[in-house]
Amino acid sequence: MQNFDYMTPTRLIFGKGVISKLPEVMSGFGKKILLTYGGGSIKNSGLYDSVRELLADFEIYELSGIQPNPKYDPSVLDGVRICKEKGIDVILAVGGGSVLDCSKAIAAGAEYDGDPWDLISYKVRAESALPIVDIITLAATGSEYDCGGVISRTETNDKIGYMDPHLYPAVSLLDPTYTYTVSKKQTAAGCADAMNHIMEQYFCEDSTQLGDGFMEAGLRSLMINTRKCLDNPEDYTARAEMMLACTYGCNGIYSLGNSYSGWPCHGMEHALSAYYDITHGEGLAIITPEWMKHILSEKTVDRFVKYGVNVFGIDSTLDRFEIAEKAISETYKFFESIGIPMHLREVGIDESRIDEMAHHVAENEGLEEAWVPLTEKDIAEIFRASL
Ligand code: NZQ
Ligand code: ZN
Numbered sequence: 001m002q003n004f005d006y007m008t009p010t011r012l013i014f015g016k017g018v019i020s021k022l023p024e025v026m027s028g029f030g031k032k033i034l035l036t037y038g039g040g041s042i043k044n045s046g047l048y049d050s051v052r053e054l055l056a057d058f059e060i061y062e063l064s065g066i067q068p069n070p071k072y073d074p075s076v077l078d079g080v081r082i083c084k085e086k087g088i089d090v091i092l093a094v095g096g097g098s099v100l101d102c103s104k105a106i107a108a109g110a111e112y113d114g115d116p117w118d119l120i121s122y123k124v125r126a127e128s129a130l131p132i133v134d135i136i137t138l139a140a141t142g143s144e145y146d147c148g149g150v151i152s153r154t155e156t157n158d159k160i161g162y163m164d165p166h167l168y169p170a171v172s173l174l175d176p177t178y179t180y181t182v183s184k185k186q187t188a189a190g191c192a193d194a195m196n197h198i199m200e201q202y203f204c205e206d207s208t209q210l211g212d213g214f215m216e217a218g219l220r221s222l223m224i225n226t227r228k229c230l231d232n233p234e235d236y237t238a239r240a241e242m243m244l245a246c247t248y249g250c251n252g253i254y255s256l257g258n259s260y261s262g263w264p265c266h267g268m269e270h271a272l273s274a275y276y277d278i279t280h281g282e283g284l285a286i287i288t289p290e291w292m293k294h295i296l297s298e299k300t301v302d303r304f305v306k307y308g309v310n311v312f313g314i315d316s317t318l319d320r321f322e323i324a325e326k327a328i329s330e331t332y333k334f335f336e337s338i339g340i341p342m343h344l345r346e347v348g349i350d351e352s353r354i355d356e357m358a359h360h361v362a363e364n365e366g367l368e369e370a371w372v373p374l375t376e377k378d379i380a381e382i383f384r385a386s387l
Helices: 018-027 041-044 046-055 072-086 095-109 183-202 211-232 234-248 264-276 280-295 301-312 321-337 353-363 375-385
Strands: 011-014 030-038 059-061 088-094 132-136 148-153 158-163 171-174
Touching: 011 018, 011 046, 011 234, 018 059, 018 132, 030 072, 030 095, 041 046, 041 072, 041 088, 059 072, 059 132, 059 234, 059 353, 072 148, 088 095, 088 211, 095 132, 095 148, 132 353, 148 264, 158 264, 171 234, 183 211, 183 234, 183 264, 183 280, 211 234, 264 353, 264 375, 280 375, 301 321, 353 375
Parallel strands: 011 171, 030 059, 030 088, 088 132, 132 171
Antiparallel strands: 148 158
16 A cells, blocks of 8 residues: 545535535635636526525625636636735635636636746646635536646647645535536536546556445446436436545545556546547546557456456456456446447547647656556557547
8 A cells, every 4th residue: 555645625515405504604714705607507507596695795706607628718817817806705616617627726826926827837836825615516527625627728729637735625515406407418427527537546556455445336336326317317316426426536535545547548538628628528438448448458457357347247257358358348338328429520529630639648648657658659549549
């Protein structure tokens, strides 16, 4: 087992109706709130009105229109400007992972005198950030329980996972009923994202029995409960369990004591959604089985055997490589069965920019350090096999 130094300072408040605690929560941070949200889902669901009503005694400024794969320009820059001009005390992010990620970059930028891109690109480390509270409305990223935000800069095709301990939300309010309105497409993509977060931690050199069991249970729970959510979007128990499994995703708790895997599928997918603005979870679902096939070898086969037997119930007496191949094919079939388009062409990506994207990933994502190192050539092969 590897050494670790671990802390997640986020207060999680979970369950039906927890939004009623919002005034108490916000009053701990001050009066001036920047309310951030996306393209309108919170208005359609009524959540926006509830928030405004509960916070009638606060001074609220708004940043709306934050897009999926949130953009540095205009969203982060606008948010930073409002925070500085109005002397904002706290950011309240209401929406999916994109709204929360954008808010994290704003929180850091608001306390920094230079260009916020210095922070996102790790040229300068943040010394502080505004506190962040969130009401997450989509089970997927785990941004509500981690210190990362993923920001896109269109003109350079950059999509950077920006992590900094100052960016843990202070409080996350998680009410599964606010995910009832999430579309089938986004429910399935959220499941694929969360499953991949687990796989990125599971497929590594050094792991523990404890962590493996936790992650295998996480994967099974996500598969079972996503199917239930797709059948009945208002199944509270299924939405709740899906939400919790997603929340654990990226803050390291699934893999305490494990060696680092390098998160290769995320490294590759960030280029796909930077160049083509596709849905992150769909991009992951498409490339994951091809990455698995690509890295299957004598070195990795036993990990795939454990995954196949414990997650999919494959007969453990079969030949090791047969189990591994079945496990990869079950992974593909599951994603396909929940309605995810399983080829890059189906999400608008063709051959034309594959080499350029592979080069970008190889230059920027450090995948030669991954559990199974990936060169530019490997990355291009995985992209091509995913077409
Ligand atoms: O913009 P609105 O109108 O709110 O609509 C959103 C958006 O169109 C909609 N939506 C959200 N909640 C809804 C809802 N529609 C109906 N009912 C609701 N309750 O769903 C659409 C997608 O939202 P988005 O926030 O983009 O989805 P998600 O939460 O999957 O976030 C994806 C982003 O997070 C990054 C991804 O790269 C991507 O940019 N990631 C962040 C991570 C992190 N911070 O730890 C880790 C992940 O690996 C991931 O990279
Ligand atoms: Zn992800």
